Amino acid sequence: xMILLLEETEKYYVELPKFCPLEGxxxxxxxxxxxxxVAHDIPSENDFRPVGLNPQKSYFKKKPETYCKSLxxxxxxxxxxxxxxxxxxxxxxxxxxxxxxxxxxxxxxRIKSTPGPIGESHISWWxxxxxxxxxxxxVTGGVSRGF
Numbered sequence: 001x002m003i004l005l006l007e008e009t010e011k012y013y014v015e016l017p018k019f020c021p022l023e024g025x026x027x028x029x030x031x032x033x034x035x036x037x038v039a040h041d042i043p044s045e046n047d048f049r050p051v052g053l054n055p056q057k058s059y060f061k062k063k064p065e066t067y068c069k070s071l072x073x074x075x076x077x078x079x080x081x082x083x084x085x086x087x088x089x090x091x092x093x094x095x096x097x098x099x100x101x102x103x104x105x106x107x108x109x110r111i112k113s114t115p116g117p118i119g120e121s122h123i124s125w126w127x128x129x130x131x132x133x134x135x136x137x138x139v140t141g142g143v144s145r146g147f
Contacts, residue, residue: 011129012109014050020068021126025110031103032111034075034123035082036137038100043137047100048073069114072124073133075104079140081119102137 012021038047052060052070060070076082082099104111109127116122127133 010110013127013129013131014053014071016071016126017064017068019064020071021110022065022068022112022114022124025112025124025126027106027110028104028108029106031105032077033101033103034077034125035079035140036073036075036100036102036133037082037086037097038137038139039097041098041139043100043134043139045132045134047137048133069124072112072114072126074118075102075123075125076119076121077123078119078121081121085118098139100137101140102133 036047038044040047050071050073051057052067057070060067076085079099079101086097086099104125107128108131109125111123111125114122114124
């Protein structure tokens with residue numbers, strides 16, 4: 001995997017404001033298995049679009065830290081926590097989602113632990129330019145309830 005650097009500046013898969021990634025974000029030292037909710041039984045690029053890029057979610061821009069997190073990909077490091085979170089979500093959302101497993105490697109970008117309502121193992125991940133998460137994620141446990 002190649003990381004593109006321009007003038008000693010890391011480049012990310014989406015354009016980030018200068019205060020992103022959040023202070024304390026770091027590269028993993030070793031491969032890290034993570035879980036993400038996806039809408040397709042074979043994860044696609046659309047499953048890895050940050051919520052902050054949705055024009056209907058412009059309220060994220062009001063606070064820099066919140067906006068920065070909205071430009072990251074949300075993942076969890078605990079499968080049971082991911083399955084519990086999915087089962088606790090609205091029927092409409094959960095019925096069209098799967099839990100996919102992937103691996104973040106030391107060359108995939110920066111992460112920061114950002115625990116919250118979705119789970120204590122929640123991580124915000126800012127992949128580097130050239131990283132294509134959909135290619136390394138596969139649906140695992142917690143399969144959708146279907147339509």
